[in-house]
Amino acid sequence: MMYLTETKLMEIAKKQFKFKLSAHFGIFTALIFAQILAFMFSLSGTGTSGFGTGEISINTKYYTGNIVIFFTMIWAFTTGISMTTKAFKDGDFSFVSNRLSSHLSSIALLLTASFLGGITAMLSGSLLKVVMYYAIKREGIMEFTYYLPISDLLLGIFTAILYVTLLSALGYVVGTIVQLHKAFLLLLPGLFFGLLFAEARTQGNGLLAGAVKLFAGETSFMLFLLKASLVITGLFYIAITISNQVEVRR
Amino acid sequence: MSMTLSFLPIVIMLLIVVIVWAMVKSFFRKTKTVSKNWAKSFVISYSVILFVAIVVQYSLPQSENTVDQNYLENYSDIEFEFNNARNKESFEKIDGIYKMNSWSFPIDGDHLVINPSSSDYHYFTVVVEKKEVNDGTIDLFRYATKHIANGIDYTSLIHSQDVRKVGDNLIIAKPSDGNLNMAKFHNEFTITRWTGEKMFDDHRYAFGSSRLLLVVPPNIEIKAQENINLIYSEK
Numbered sequence: 001m002m003y004l005t006e007t008k009l010m011e012i013a014k015k016q017f018k019f020k021l022s023a024h025f026g027i028f029t030a031l032i033f034a035q036i037l038a039f040m041f042s043l044s045g046t047g048t049s050g051f052g053t054g055e056i057s058i059n060t061k062y063y064t065g066n067i068v069i070f071f072t073m074i075w076a077f078t079t080g081i082s083m084t085t086k087a088f089k090d091g092d093f094s095f096v097s098n099r100l101s102s103h104l105s106s107i108a109l110l111l112t113a114s115f116l117g118g119i120t121a122m123l124s125g126s127l128l129k130v131v132m133y134y135a136i137k138r139e140g141i142m143e144f145t146y147y148l149p150i151s152d153l154l155l156g157i158f159t160a161i162l163y164v165t166l167l168s169a170l171g172y173v174v175g176t177i178v179q180l181h182k183a184f185l186l187l188l189p190g191l192f193f194g195l196l197f198a199e200a201r202t203q204g205n206g207l208l209a210g211a212v213k214l215f216a217g218e219t220s221f222m223l224f225l226l227k228a229s230l231v232i233t234g235l236f237y238i239a240i241t242i243s244n245q246v247e248v249r250r
Numbered sequence: 251m252s253m254t255l256s257f258l259p260i261v262i263m264l265l266i267v268v269i270v271w272a273m274v275k276s277f278f279r280k281t282k283t284v285s286k287n288w289a290k291s292f293v294i295s296y297s298v299i300l301f302v303a304i305v306v307q308y309s310l311p312q313s314e315n316t317v318d319q320n321y322l323e324n325y326s327d328i329e330f331e332f333n334n335a336r337n338k339e340s341f342e343k344i345d346g347i348y349k350m351n352s353w354s355f356p357i358d359g360d361h362l363v364i365n366p367s368s369s370d371y372h373y374f375t376v377v378v379e380k381k382e383v384n385d386g387t388i389d390l391f392r393y394a395t396k397h398i399a400n401g402i403d404y405t406s407l408i409h410s411q412d413v414r415k416v417g418d419n420l421i422i423a424k425p426s427d428g429n430l431n432m433a434k435f436h437n438e439f440t441i442t443r444w445t446g447e448k449m450f451d452d453h454r455y456a457f458g459s460s461r462l463l464l465v466v467p468p469n470i471e472i473k474a475q476e477n478i479n480l481i482y483s484e485k
Contacts, residue, residue, distance in 0.1 A: 025286055028293045030274045037269070045433075053457050055408050056428035058399050064436040071270060078271040120300060122438065127303035129435045133310055136433045148307075148437060156441035163440065221444060 009101055016105035021112070024088065027079050031072065031117050035124050038071035042128050063132050065125020069160055072121035073167045076114055080171020083110060084179055084239075103240045107172070114168045118161030122153070155221065162228040166215070169235035176239040321346055321396060325456040332395050332459065337379045337483045341393045341463060348405050350460065351392040355415040357470065362388065364464075364474040367412070367423035371477065374411075374422070376462045379483035384467035388420070391465070397458035404430050405458060422462070 045061035052058070082088060083106045178184045199206040218224040321328070328345060335341045342349070366372040390413060397405045409425040437447055466472065474480050 022286070025289050025293075027274065029289050030270075030276075032293065032296045033273050034270050037273075046436075052427070053397070054427075055425065055460070056397070056404070056430055058404075058430045058432060060400060060432040060434050062434050062436050065438045069438055069440060071266070074267055074270045075274060078267070078274045081271075082274050120297070122440065123300035123304055125438050126307045127300055130303045130306045130310070132433065132435070148441070150308075152437070152441050152445060153304075155444055156438055159440035159443070160438070216443065219444075 009098075009104075012098075013101040013104040013108070016101055017108045020088075020105055020109045024109070027082075027109075027113055028116065030079070031075050031113070031120065034071045034075040035068050035120060038068040039124055039128060042067045043132070063128060065122065065128050068124040068128070069121045069163070072117045072160075072164055076117055076164045076168035077171035077174075079113060080110060080168040080173075081175035081178070083172060084175030084243075099243060100240070103236075103243065107236050110168045110172060111165060114165040115161055117168075118164040119157055121164065122157045122160045126153075159221070159224070162225065162232075163215075165232055166228055166235075169232045169239075173235045173239045173242075176242045180242055180245065322398065322456055328395055329459065332393070332461065335393075335461075336377060336481065338391065338463060338465060341391075341461075344395070346396050348394045348396070349391060350394050350405070350408070351410045351413075353390040353413045355388050355390075355420070356386055357388050357415075357467065358386065359418050360469055361418060361471040361473060362466065363419050364472065364478050364480075365419050365421050366475065366477065367421060372422070372424035373477045373479070374462065375479040375481060376422075376464050376474070377481045377483065378472050379463060379465045380468045380470075381465055382468070384469055386467065388415075388467070388470070389465040390420070391463045392460060393463060394460035395458045396456055398456040399430070400432055400434050400455075402432065408460065411462075420464075 042063065042065065046064050046066055047062040048059065049062075050057065050059040088106075089102065174188060177188065195206060195208040199208050202209075214227060215224065218227060324345070331344050332341075332347070335344065341347060364376060366374075392410060394405050394408065396403050397408060407428050407430055409428050411425045412423040414421045414423075436442070437445070441447070464472070472480060
């Protein structure tokens with residue numbers, strides 16, 4: 001059963017989402033610029049290997065869209081943080097709204113942006129391969145041809161969307177925590193570097209590596225989807241709960 | 251020094267984060283000033299380019315330059331057969347063999363001395379086969395098995411020896427080293443983490459080898475320097 005208040009909440013959130021999408025369309029422009037920057041870095045190759053046989057020395061350059069995905073994840077993280085800033089939330093005053101509708105609209109925008117980010121990140125990899133294919137042909141370098149089944153491409157797109165959404169949700173939580181107290185602006189990076197040092201001491205058996213392995217070590221896509229969905233939902237829930245604390249204190 | 255270098259990836263990562271962060275911040279601010287129509291056109295144009303790229307990607311050739319997987323699987327047997335070939339007939343019946351070069355020189359004496367070029371140390375094997383009849387010529391052939399890297403047959407890029415006959419001497423100079431630049435497209439980690447595909451695929455290499463076959467009239471005695479391995483054909 002849906003109550004009148006719930007309908008109103010969803011309607012307001014929907015209106016806010018439309019407003020935010022229009023007012024902050026710049027996040028998509030930022031996404032494209034981030035991907036173009038990553039694309040430029042990728043043009044020189046993402047790895048090299050070389051060996052000699054006594055008759056010939058063979059140098060191989062590897063091209064992949066990994067850098068584009070990596071940059072998109074950073075974009076998602078920073079976008080998540082940006083959505084918790086005062087400048088972003090100022091738009092909420094244009095509506096008769098509450099904190100929950102504001103969060104829901106921001107989360108909807110973040111999910112939309114992450115969805116688009118994940119798709120374009122993967123497709124940028126294809127653009128890179130097409131550009132390099134013709135560039136390589138012109139330079140007379142022998143190329144190793146490459147085939148990607150559509151099912152694998154789709155799997156890659158879904159996985160990229162999940163990674164990008166995870167990072168955006170993490171950014172949203174980090175941004176919300178920083179709103180709790182500005183001291184977190186220093187404490188959180190400190191905690192991150194502390195964890196990095198702990199990783200070095202524990203030889204990759206620390207908390208950070210554990211969190212990465214939770215996703216990177218998963219071999220079943222369905223379990224990965226389940227884990228990612230749970231963590232994303234959990235992160236947004238934490239952000240909303242923390243935000244309520246902030247508002248109550250103020 | 252190594253301590254400083256170990257921080258380098260973190261510094262680079264932070265720099266990237268700062269750059270992307272600055273981009274996001276600047277575009278958050280610019281939304282009001284930059285024309286929304288311009289921004290929308292920009293996003294639509296980019297999406298169209300990506301869509302065209304994916305269509306073009308699937309129209310690119312998929313098997314150009316790639317080597318038959320059966321050859322790679324039988325590579326060690328082929329190499330064994332190649333190393334045990336003792337005459338022209340046995341060389342030429344090997345699967346996928348290349349006759350890379352051939353030279354013919356007249357000979358009127360009763361012996362031939364094989365020398366590497368004086369300028370370099372060059373160890374190599376020459377298989378010697380005697381002809382049935384004396385036709386007054388020596389024939390030298392260079393055979394090679396397929397040289398494969400990343401699934402590409404690059405045998406044609408292997409440089410040949412420079413061969414000259416000066417009097418009774420057959421001078422075989424070391425070939426200059428070739429250079430091959432290759433490019434390999436690799437799927438993104440969001441795909442390879444499921445498919446298990448590795449960037450450095452060891453199964454698509456066959457280093458190959460080459461060998462010289464010298465076919466001489468029956469009366470010719472062959473002499474060679476110690477760094478030349480002579481193998482005589484078994485009749």
